[in-house]
């Protein structure tokens with residue numbers, strides 16, 4: 001089966017390794033990844049600033065690009081959650097709402113797709129590592145895909161997960177929040193990193209690229225020797 | 241961007257600089273959170289309790305005007321008087337008027353956020369009436385000349401040591417042993433209770449069919465404030481009513497566990513009217529002041545109405561990453577945290593920063609914790625929509641314009657890659673601009689060669705590998 005890749009702009013331009021790992025994981029799951037042209041941004045940035053009006057044209061583009069896909073897979077909980085919200089941006093009597101609903105219903109976050117749609121948890125990955133899981137708020141609370149991430153990680157050979165003191169706690173990124181309120185964002189991510197350091201983990205894993213970027217770049221600033229990995233990278237295994 | 245009286249971004253940045261207060265807040269809030277979690281975990285039927293409470297709150301809101309009339313009739317029948325106030329300011333004047341008319345000089349107060357919303361203490365002071373807060377936390381705040389930082393625990397941001405210093409200054413007597421500190425406060429407060437001409441309390445739930453004002457507390461000071469002095473004035477906002485005692489019980493099923501992790505608080509008081517013929521105690525006069533301050537408009541707004549389900553348990557504050565970091569004072573409003581970010585901008589008096597709804601990481605911990613089933617993220621989203629309708633958001637508009645045209649979007653990224661992929665120069669040129677401040681704690685990995693340009697070769701290679709393996 002073909003799986004259409006929905007690659008968030010952050011992955012396209014800043015974290016391409018996450019896109020590569022996602023492709024590898026899908027191939028390993030027996031699918032043929034397809035990358036349709038013309039993808040840009042799901043519109044989350046504008047949406048969270050209260051500008052649903054600016055998101056609508058992007059939603060239309062998205063639906064056009066993906067309407068013929070058998071399934072759409074995305075390595076981001078928050079972008080998937082945004083697409084799932086598309087129908088609600090259009091009036092009840094707008095025929096486009098139904099089209100958006102159809103595309104939204106077949107769009108999945110990577111972990112969610114593997115576990116809920118394919119019933120796969122063991123992808124044969126191996127990674128000798130002690131890691132902490134940062135269950136991103138958008139993936140867990142908003143999209144409800146947190147248990148899929150956990151089920152997949154449980155099957156990675158060699159991987160030992162250590163608990164965080166406050167696994168449910170936000171990393172403080174919040175899109176425009178980190179730019180509008182940089183000091184508050186800094187304070188929140190600092191606590192997240194303290195928690196990761198205290199856990200003794202050699203790496204932190206998350207299914208959300210924006211959390212990944214936030215946590216990784218704040219750890220880099222502190223020169224910490226802790227890896228930050230996306231779920232897809234872990235599932236692709238060491239050395240892909 | 242709108243000019244605002246209060247600037248949360250500035251106030252929060254300043255609050256974050258105060259490491260000591262942050263550490264105190266952190267510890268205290270962690271403690272409440274653990275208590276709550278323990279109690280909710282120990283209640284296998286919490287979800288059902290919650291569903292029942294949400295149903296009661298919604299039923300109440302659906303017929304609020306009718307219930308308020310009923311409440312007024314019942315309070316009147318029980319020998320009390322009901323007063324309505326449109327705004328916080330008129331409410332405070334109304335209370336001051338009642339007291340002044342009766343020659344009141346000293347008032348004891350039980351903890352009431354509505355009183356804070358009214359700015360009552362300042363108005364009473366101006367009228368020459370001494371008002372003494374009797375809830376220990378609130379008393380500490382009053383002695384220190386501060387404002388509550390949490391809707392439930394007003395002195396959450398103050399450490400035991402700071403209280404000890406404060407007592408030494410105010411009473412010439414102190415300790416760091418909590419029972420002893422409580423004794424010191426009590427010695428001072430007992431005199432006030434006995435001498436007070438009137439008592440003012442808040443109201444957690446008003447029961448329409450009986451005219452009862454219900455108050456929850458752990459210290460007993462509110463009970464004393466409402467029953468010891470000859471006049472009792474209870475303050476409530478109009479959504480605090482429920483229809484029946486049974487409905488009140490449904491709300492009581494979730495309020496203490498969500499708030500403090502208790503099954504029931506130490507004191508649960510039901511004040512119904514004034515002293516009746518033949519009764520030996522209780523106030524001779526009872527007044528119930530019902531404040532609107534913008535809430536009728538919220539009620540009439542189907543997109544925002546659900547915030548009036550709030551039972552002021554404080555749970556959303558305790559889990560909010562923003563509140564936990566910046567503390568309650570940075571909000572500059574009576575109600576901080578997620579519930580405050582929704583309700584404050586809608587209040588007539590002291591709405592705070594109109595951009596408050598933007599100060600949110602969208603983590604949804606608030607709605608998950610809320611026993612009243614309030615979807616704060618959705619409400620904040622609606623409020624942001626309303627604010628952004630009135631302004632031009634250039635960065636967002638520009639970004640979205642690019643996003644509509646893939647070539648431009650890719651082109652902009654390519655320019656960025658050429659110019660300064662790590663944004664370092666941008667940050668160095670403008671350290672105080674948003675990007676500079678954003679990068680202060682972050683080492684940006686930089687713009688990379690786009691994934692889409694690597695995809696084809698990668699997919700081919702992977703397919704081959706896969707084929708080989710199979």
Ligand code: SF4
Nearest residue numbers: 550551553554556610
């Ligand atoms: S909004 Fe919900 S969680 Fe917050 S104080 Fe009100 S009832 Fe409690």
